[in-house]
Amino acid sequence: MCLATPIKIKQIKDKQALVDKNRWVDISLIQPPPKIGDYLLSTHNIAINRLDAAAAKEILSLADQCQHQTSRG
Numbered sequence: 001m002c003l004a005t006p007i008k009i010k011q012i013k014d015k016q017a018l019v020d021k022n023r024w025v026d027i028s029l030i031q032p033p034p035k036i037g038d039y040l041l042s043t044h045n046i047a048i049n050r051l052d053a054a055a056a057k058e059i060l061s062l063a064d065q066c067q068h069q070t071s072r073g
Contacts, residue, residue, distance in 0.1 A: 002043045002044065003043065004041045004042060004043040004048060004049075005041070005042060005043070005059075005060075005063070006039050006040070006041060006042075006051055006055075006056035006057075006059050006060055007019035007020050007025065007039065007040050007041075007042045007047070008020055008037065008038070008039050008056070009027075009034055009035070009036050009037060009038050009039075009040065010036065011036065012027070012034070012035075012036060015027055015028040017034065017040075017047065019040075019042070023045065024045070025040070025042050025045045025046060025047050026045060026046045026047065027040070027047045029046065029047060029048060030047050030049075030050055034047070034050060038050065039051040039052065039053055039055075039056035
């Protein structure tokens with residue numbers, strides 16, 4: 001099973017985007033091409049879908065809550 005996570009684009013170079021946590025992801029599947037500041041859904045360093053900011057922030061918030069719950073035991 002794969003888990004896709006929201007990412008925010010900081011920089012674009014060719015078909016690669018620098019995103020959160022200073023990693024590069026392939027954005028060649030996203031059409032029309034994304035722009036700096038866009039949110040994408042990514043798995044295995046490949047962007048697979050575009051997200052609006054509200055959806056991305058909601059997913060990240062839920063993931064943080066889950067992580068907090070599991071770290072408490």
